[in-house]
Amino acid sequence: MIQVGILGATGAVGQRFIQLLTDHPEFELRVLTASEASAGESYRAAAKWRVDSPIPERVADQTVRRTEPDAIPDDVDLLFSSLPSDVASEVEHDFVEAGYVVSSNSSNERRATDVPLVIPEVNPEHLDLIEAQRANRGWDGALIKNPNCSTITMVPALAALEQFGIERVHVATLQAVSGAGYSGVSSMDIIDNAIPHIGGEEEKMEAESRKLLGELGDGEVQYHDAAVTASCNRIPTIDGHLENVFVEFAEDPDTEAVAAAFEDAETIDLPTAPDPLITVFEDPERPQPRLDRMVGDGMGIAVGGIQETETGIKFNVLAHNTIRGAAGASVLNGELLAEDGWL
Ligand SMILES: NC(=O)C1=CN([C@@H]2O[C@H](COP(=O)(O)OP(=O)(O)OC[C@H]3O[C@@H](n4cnc5c(N)ncnc54)[C@H](OP(=O)(O)O)[C@@H]3O)[C@@H](O)[C@H]2O)C=CC1
Numbered sequence: 630m631i632q633v634g635i636l637g638a639t640g641a642v643g644q645r646f647i648q649l650l651t652d653h654p655e656f657e658l659r660v661l662t663a664s665e666a667s668a669g670e671s672y673r674a675a676a677k678w679r680v681d682s683p684i685p686e687r688v689a690d691q692t693v694r695r696t697e698p699d700a701i702p703d704d705v706d707l708l709f710s711s712l713p714s715d716v717a718s719e720v721e722h723d724f725v726e727a728g729y730v731v732s733s734n735s736s737n738e739r740r741a742t743d744v745p746l747v748i749p750e751v752n753p754e755h756l757d758l759i760e761a762q763r764a765n766r767g768w769d770g771a772l773i774k775n776p777n778c779s780t781i782t783m784v785p786a787l788a789a790l791e792q793f794g795i796e797r798v799h800v801a802t803l804q805a806v807s808g809a810g811y812s813g814v815s816s817m818d819i820i821d822n823a824i825p826h827i828g829g830e831e832e833k834m835e836a837e838s839r840k841l842l843g844e845l846g847d848g849e850v851q852y853h854d855a856a857v858t859a860s861c862n863r864i865p866t867i868d869g870h871l872e873n874v875f876v877e878f879a880e881d882p883d884t885e886a887v888a889a890a891f892e893d894a895e896t897i898d899l900p901t902a903p904d905p906l907i908t909v910f911e912d913p914e915r916p917q918p919r920l921d922r923m924v925g926d927g928m929g930i931a932v933g934g935i936q937e938t939e940t941g942i943k944f945n946v947l948a949h950n951t952i953r954g955a956a957g958a959s960v961l962n963g964e965l966l967a968e969d970g971w972l
């Protein structure tokens with residue numbers, strides 16, 4: 630078994646990591662870290678447990694450690710990070726310099742030229758950037774990132790359509806409140822409301838999607854040249870980001886070809902990977918966050934409403950933002966790191 634730990638284990642994403650790593654077939658969860666305020670406490674006392682299954686017994690009594698390399702046993706091979714991005718940008722390097730491989734969910738450095746930004750079903754070959762990273766930075770460990778949750782919802786669907794030559798993408802999101810963290814959006818702001826702005830989200834979707842769909846060559850990713858425009862909205866759902874996507878192509882496919890491309894989307898043989906990757910709904914009222922966010926155990930991508938437009942194709946896409954969009958994405962990247970021999 631590969632020994633793993635979670636940096637930021639008491640948070641909303643940290644709790645999803647615990648759900649996914651308990652009884653994992655390849656990973657043994659050894660270490661939980663959090664802030665100074667939680668260090669030294671039992672996990673049960675430190676975490677405000679908010680997910681829909683009990684705290685696993687063997688986790689509840691573990692002592693939470695400081696988020697510092699010298700608090701991690703030497704035989705731990707892989708660390709999952711769900712720290713706030715300002716904290717992550719200060720401490721993730723310390724762990725990598727100390728020789729650990731860090732699979733991070735935090736947004737810092739996703740666009741750095743030598744940091745792999747990976748969705749295993751879409752661009753597993755980008756992991757090879759680790760060689761450039763080690764050469765540039767003199768690291769023994771490695772830092773890899775998964776994308777932003779709205780980006781990871783849309784990109785597997787776009788990757789399936791790449792065969793038709795994507796030229797332009799417009800996307801409008803309806804994002805759940807869990808994306809902003811437990812205390813992120815005030816109930817007085819969001820109940821009976823929608824907020825048509827999420828700071829930094831549109832820029833992340835526009836850039837990260839082009840990096841993910843880009844080609845790796847000469848130790849760098851050439852971003853995909855499609856124009857991507859995003860408009861991001863917060864709505865009062867708990868989990869599950871729903872997105873309306875409009876795509877223009879070099880050669881317009883018909884709706885049957887698009888549905889077939891989604892249904893044939895490449896899967897990957899890793900323990901947390903869903904099969905199929907994309908589930909296509911014919912009912913135009915699906916997918917819906919409450920009904921469909923757990924498709925593929927929360928790791929699947931749900932698509933519906935495929936229609937031809939004057940300029941191309943439109944469809945709706947949904948994924949669970951804290952499973953496929955956060956903890957599940959990092960765990961899948963960890964499984965790919967193990968499979969490809971980087972640990
Ligand atoms: N892929 C995606 O799109 C998504 C990414 N995220 C990202 O994941 C990260 C975590 O989000 P979320 O779980 O909602 O955040 P929370 O605020 O719920 O959890 C933060 C965690 O980090 C710990 N922490 C906070 N400050 C420090 C510090 N100075 N030193 C060490 N540990 C610290 C907290 O410990 P303590 O309990 O002791 O305070 C807690 O364990 C963020 O970067 C967020 O942006 C989130 C959702 C989706």
Ligand SMILES: N[C@@H](CC(=O)OP(=O)(O)O)C(=O)O
Pocket residue numbers: 714734735736776777778779804805807808809827830833950
């Ligand atoms: N910003 C996303 C969640 C998030 O934390 O994204 P990122 O990992 O890019 O910071 C949301 O609000 O739904």
